[in-house]
Amino acid sequence: MSMKVALEQLGFGPCYHMVECLPRGPEHWQQWIDAAGGKPDWDTLFAGFGATVDFPACSSYQALADYYPDAKVVLTVREPERWFKSTQETIFAPHWIEYLRSVEMGQFIQATINDYLQDRMHDQEYLIQRFQEHNEEVQRTIPASRLLVFEVKDGWGPLCQFLDVPVPGGEFPFVNDTQAVKGILNKIIAEGPEAVFGYTGAPEP
Template sequence: MLRVIGAGLPRTGTMTLKSALETLLGAPCHHMAEVFRRVETDPPVFLAAARGEGADWDAILSGYASAVDWPASAFYAELAERYPEAVVVLSRRDRFETWWSSATNTIFTGMDTEGFKTPAWSAMIDAIWEKTFPGAPRSDRDAVEEAYERYHERVRATIPPERLVEFTTGAGWEPLCAALDLPVPEEPFPYLNTTRDWHERKGQVPPGGVPESLVRES
């Protein structure tokens, strides 16, 4: 059963948040990284959910104590209804431009160039995008910015304040531990999946390296 539901968009420190929640809760956290390992099972069920065909969340997220990042975060409202005791964490950047720079230099590149493992995967990504940013093509920066702001407003309007933790990238252990009523670990807060990490893992480091302005954008 989920104890934490992530409502934050990709490239808002979700890999770091995954690691932190696994440390705090002692159980796996669902993340897009998990979907890469479950490519035959996860994309079809999340695609069906995005199309309004229903979802057995207990089955989909069996064994996980938390879920962050796409695709699960696109269903924060449905998950919050299914798991009424769970804390909802809205991970976010300090401003849209920071998020846009990180996303366009990492995951958008992958969406455009590397292809996807199955047709269901590609369809899932398209459906999740439309669910999150309705009517805003990825190529239209201004439209995405407006949809980005509306998305955050929807989260705040949907989730009661007492359940919602707004977690700015780099906030550390304290907001999570306070919401979960857990002690702050002695170990340093993790810091994973920077823009540089992403490019090096993909073998796609641009000529001249990753700009320093983007190195610390996870």
């Protein structure tokens, strides 16, 4: 979320993130299932957006880099154990994973996240290994001229230099959204995604 906010501040928004994806509802999710199955329509999925971060896009990073050959790629890295702990409190929390097995939204999550991690979302050793393999794979497959390996704690400097934009005034946006994510997930479980999001159509970017 910090990267989403930062990219939008730098003029590369709107930035697509899971918070844009979920409210769009089943028809939009199906497009991601199709993409995971080898039939993507990237122009439709990202219509109106200037950048993307997070799942579901990050598990398709290579396909997206190929489709948008002029796009730059920022690989955000962090301490693996802290990343694992964060996932277990939020997107891989056991009660959330169990809930997804029984709802339509779960098919989309399965295709874009769980399959990418071999359904081993609670296996710390494996998940950290997969985390590190992903980072190594990105650095091996994306040309160095297109890639920035970045920690948000590094702030505006390296990101702005890489994207060739001026450093803005103000501090880099550090967004700690763990509690907010937990609240949204619990609300979805209690009320259902349709009640929470409404599915009134894709919101205007």
